[in-house]
Amino acid sequence: MTLTRDEAWNKLALHTDPTLEDLFSEDSDRVEKFAKRLELTTGLAGGDADCGILFDWSKTHLTEDLLTDFEALAEAAGFDDMREKMFAGEMVNPTEGRAAEHTALRGVGLDTSVEEADALRERMKLLTTALHEGAFGEIKHLIHVGIGGSALGPALAVDALARDLPVVDVHVVSNIDGVALEEAFAACDPATTFVAVASKTFTTIETMTNAQSVLKWLADSGVDDPTGRVIALTAAPEKAVEWGVDETRILPFxxxxxxxxxxxxxxxxxxxxxxxxxxxxxxxxxxxxVDAHFRDANGRENLPLRAAFADLFYSRIKGAQTRAVFAYDERLRLLPDYLQQLEMESNGKSVTVDGHPAGPTAPITWGGVGTDAQHAVFQLLHQGTHLIPVDFIASVEAGDTLDAAHHTILLMNCFAQGAALMAGKHSDDPHRNYPGNRPSATILCDDLDAMTFGALVAFHEHRTFANAVLMDINPFDQFGVELGKEIANKIEKGGERFDASTEALLKAAGLG
Structure with a gap:
């Protein structure tokens, strides 16, 4: 019998709460059941599946019965139908009347959208190759100006993948604070610097203000045609042309x-x-x-969906208000920042798709880098009063060429933290007592190469979508971002009065 969504949630809420140690002691096969590996294909032209990512949820409170009831929730929520609509290029963003076709950019989606993405990517490849081959002169630096998703994703990827002698030195600038831009200027030679301006609408005030300042810096430094150094990345190419960018240097999406x-x-x-x-x-x-896996795998065998089951067990059933992510890899130091936007902007909603009040939605995503975080925030994880599910992310292969002891110690600490959170340690001294039974999941990559990095990011995209479908919310709009912008625009235009506190702040800053 198919349950309604409310009935499925009510059934999930009835589950008992055994300890993690009990779950392991009662099931000798727990690791085999709750740790799954996703194989990846090496080589651009295909090859053997000899690299991959291990996802281990065995240290969470998921059980076989819980997974069965979450599968019933997925059925009640129409998960399969929504997933099919997304990959088919149908409307899945009803508040804005749009599809969500990021998977088509990777070759998985509606045929016509994949073909369009292929053509745009070929255009981008030609421009990239031309820049690398010196068609624009000697280029050593690129200042990439954007904000939000137009900056966080590139910053994460460049930091993770371009540490060893990058082809071109890239600086991503998003903050309107001029200090950020001046830092990029100090690292770049204007004579050998190109500029990428990334804005979906090509009207974002922070981005366009920063872009104008980059052009002024180039002009003040003796560059004859600063606008000729600009590559525009936008979904509004006509706006980029109006701004002065030659259409041959516009890369649409x-x-x-x-x-x-x-x-x-x-x-x-x-x-x-x-x-x-x-x-x-x-x-x-x-x-x-990962797209193909998410599209084709069903129920608990679908890894992003299984991750959503764990997420929702803690946020909806157990009332956890935050989720922590710790990357035990310096190359992924920006991943918690990236996931904050992906998860909190997507699922930080208070109403369902139909506009009705929603239950608890996205938890607060936060985190850091191991082992630094162990000496900063792990005290709260081990002995604090909050329930905080943790994700640990690491790579078997080291990203450095130093003594192997560095990476060995790093991985030992990563695995030890998960073990300690689960087991705890009893002491008659309450100050030295560790309660344990604190959940964590581990995502262990064979290596952090470009393919694995792409898979890791796509996994989290689909995890976010799966969470949204199960909660009946729209993960593809972000109207909450707009209100602050509207008020900032009113302040800039002047003539309006605000609350007493804001008026006092404006006066103190010389803006009122």
């Missing part, structure tokens, strides 16, 4: 690609410039492998 899902599009131009086209393509290939 589809309106159906949201900002926080856009690093696979022309927004990824700085990634390709930094790492080279082959690695950029490998990143797309890794994401496409």
């Amino acid at each position: 589809a309106e159906s690609v949201g900002g926080r899902y856009s690093l696979w599009s022309s927004i990824g131009f700085p990634i390709a410039v930094a790492v080279g086209w082959d690695d950029f393509q490998a990143m797309l290939d890794g994401a496409a492998r």
Whole structure:
């Protein structure tokens, strides 16, 4: 019998709460049941599946019965239908009347959308190759100006993949604070610097203000034609032309690609410039492998959906208000920041798709880098009063060429933290007592190459979508971002009065 969504949630709420140690002691096969590996294909032209990612949820409170009831929730929520609509290029963003076609950028989706994405990507490849081969003169630096998804994705990818002698030195600037831009200026030679301006609408005030300042810096430094150094990355190419960019240096992307899902599009131009086209393509290939898995696997065998089951067990059933992510890899130091936007902007909603009040939705995503975080926030994880599910992310292969002891110690600490959170340690001294039974999941990559990186990001995109479908919310709009912008625009125009506190602040800052 098919349950309604409310009935499915009510049934999930009835589950008992055994400890993690009890779950392991009662089932000797728990690791085999709750740790699943996703194989990835190496090589741009295919090859053997000899690299991959291990996803281990055995240290969470998921059980076989819980998975069965979450599968019933997925059925009640129409998960299969929504997933099919997304991959078919149908409308899944009803508040804005749009599809969400980021997977088409990776070759998985509606045929016509994939063909369009292929054509746009070929245009981007030609421009990238031309820049690398010196068609624009000697280019050593690229300043990439954007904000939100137009900056977070490129910054993460460049930091993760371009640490070893980047083809071009890329600096991603998003903050309107001029200090950020001046830092990029100090690292770049204007005579050998190109500029990428990334804005879906090409009207974003922070981005366009920063872009104008870059042009002024180039002009003040003796560059004859600063606008001739600009590559525009936008879904509104006509706006870029009006701004002064030659149409041959405009790389469009589809309106159906949201900002926080856009690093696979022309927004990824700085990634390709930094790492080279082959690695950029490998990143797309890794994401496409996850796309195919997410499209074809059902129920608990679908890894992003299983991750959503764990997420919702803690946020909806157990009342956890935050989720922590710790990357035990310096190359992924920006991943928690990236996931904050992906998850909180997508699922930070308070109403359902139909506009009715929703239950608890996205938890607060936060985190850091191990082992630094162990000496900062792990005290709260081990002995604090909050329930905080944790994700640990690591790579078996090291990203450095130093003594192997560095990476060995890093991985030992990563695994030890998960074990300690689960087991705890009893002491008669309450100050030295560790309660344990604290959940964590581990995502262990064989190596953090471009393909694996692409797969890791795509996994989290689909995890976010799966959470949204099960909660009956729209993950593809972000109206909450707009209100602050509207008020800032009113302040800039003047003539309006605000609350007493804001008026006092404006006066104190010399703006009122």
